[in-house]
Amino acid sequence: MRAVVVPSHGDSSAMEVTEVPDPVPGPGEVLVEVAASGVNFIDVYHREGRYPLPPPRVVGSEGAGTVSAVGDGVTDIVVGDRVGWVNILGSYAEKAVIPAARAIVLPDGVSPDVAAAVLLQGLTTHYLTHSTHEIQRGDDVLVHAAAGGMGLLLTQVAKLRGARVLGTVSTAEKEKLARAAGADEVFGYDGFAERVKDLTGSGVHVVYDGVGAATFEGSLASLRPRGLLALYGAASGPVPPFDLQRLNQAGGLFVTRPSLGWYTSTREELLARADELFGWVASGALKVHVSERYPLEDVCRAHDDLEARRTTGKVLLIP
Structure with a gap:
C-alpha cells in the first residue's frame, strides 16, 4: 500500500510517499481502508520531532474509513462498519490498523470525509468548552x-x-x-x-x-x-x-x-463526546468546513499550506 513515511525529522520535504507492506490487525485491532485523513498541526510536530517519535514512521493521527478485517477478540466492530479515529499514528496511508477500543463507529448521515474533518478538532472543541472551561x-x-x-x-x-x-x-x-x-x-x-x-x-x-x-x-x-x-x-x-x-x-x-488524550482517557468518555459531537453535525447545529482536499502525493504541499496559514477550516488527505 502507499503511505507517507518520515525517514528522519525535518521540514515538509522530509515526508515521502512510498510503498510499504499492508498492515495486519492483531488481537483487539481492526484494519481500515482509509477514505480520508485529517491534516493537523500535531502531524507537523511529529514530522519536525517537536513531539519525538523514532523514525522512520508513517505519520498522520486522524482518519476515517471502512473496516476490512478484524483481529481476534473484536466483537463490537464488524467488517463493513464505517469508523473514525483520533490520536492513532499511521493515518496518512491507504490502510491503517486501529485499536478497536479507540475506533468510533460513524452514525448514519456522517460521511468518512466529515468524520475525518471533525473528529480531532471537534472532540478537542468539546472538552475545551464543556470541561476545561464549562462555558456559561x-x-x-x-x-x-x-x-x-x-x-x-x-x-x-x-x-x-x-x-x-x-x-x-x-x-x-x-x-x-x-x-x-x-x-x-x-x-x-x-x-x-x-x-x-x-x-x-x-x-x-x-x-x-x-x-x-x-x-x-x-x-x-x-x-x-x-x-x-x-x-x-x-x-x-x-x-x-x-x-x-x-x-x-x-x-x-x-x-x-490540556490535550485530547487526558479528556478521552476511557472509551466511555471518548464515545460520549463523539456522540454529542456527531449529534451537532447531524442536526446542522455544527457546520464542518473543509477548505482543501489533497491527494496523498501532495502531502508536502498540504503541510506547507497549513503552516503558512493559507488554509481555512479543515485540510484533508485523500489516499
Whole structure:
C-alpha cells in the first residue's frame, strides 16, 4: 500500500510517499481502508520531532474509513462498519490498523470525509468548552485563529452555549468566515488585548489559544480576574518559561495546557463526546468546513499550506 513515511525529522520535504507492506490487525485491532485523513498541526510536530517519535514512521493521527478485517477478540466492530479515529499514528496511508477500543463507529448521515474533518478538532472543541472551561451563558470568550479548523468549531460551540465570541484573524477573508460562524467581534492580532479590554471592560472569561508563543502575552492580558487561558496548541512555537507569580499579580489567573488524550482517557468518555459531537453535525447545529482536499502525493504541499496559514477550516488527505 502507499503511505507517507518520515525517514528522519525535518521540514515538509522530509515526508515521502512510498510503498510499504499492508498492515495486519492483531488481537483487539481492526484494519481500515482509509477514505480520508485529517491534516493537523500535531502531524507537523511529529514530522519536525517537536513531539519525538523514532523514525522512520508513517505519520498522520486522524482518519476515517471502512473496516476490512478484524483481529481476534473484536466483537463490537464488524467488517463493513464505517469508523473514525483520533490520536492513532499511521493515518496518512491507504490502510491503517486501529485499536478497536479507540475506533468510533460513524452514525448514519456522517460521511468518512466529515468524520475525518471533525473528529480531532471537534472532540478537542468539546472538552475545551464543556470541561476545561464549562462555558456559561453570557461568558465572554476569545478564540484565536477564529477562521481555522479549530477556531470555526470553537466559535460555533461557544455560541451554542450562549457566549459572546471575540475572534482574531489575519485577513479580511478570514474575518468573513469567522463572522459567518457566529463570532460577534472579529479583529486582527495587532493590539488584540487592548481591543478585548475595550469591548469587555474587564476582559474575557476564557481564551482559547492554539497559536502559542506569538499570542501568549496578549492572551494573558485579555483575561478578567480569575480568567482562564486554555493553551491547547503552539502553532507559532512553544511558550517560554515564565514566573507563575505573574498570574497572581494579574488577578489570580489560571493557565492550563490540556490535550485530547487526558479528556478521552476511557472509551466511555471518548464515545460520549463523539456522540454529542456527531449529534451537532447531524442536526446542522455544527457546520464542518473543509477548505482543501489533497491527494496523498501532495502531502508536502498540504503541510506547507497549513503552516503558512493559507488554509481555512479543515485540510484533508485523500489516499
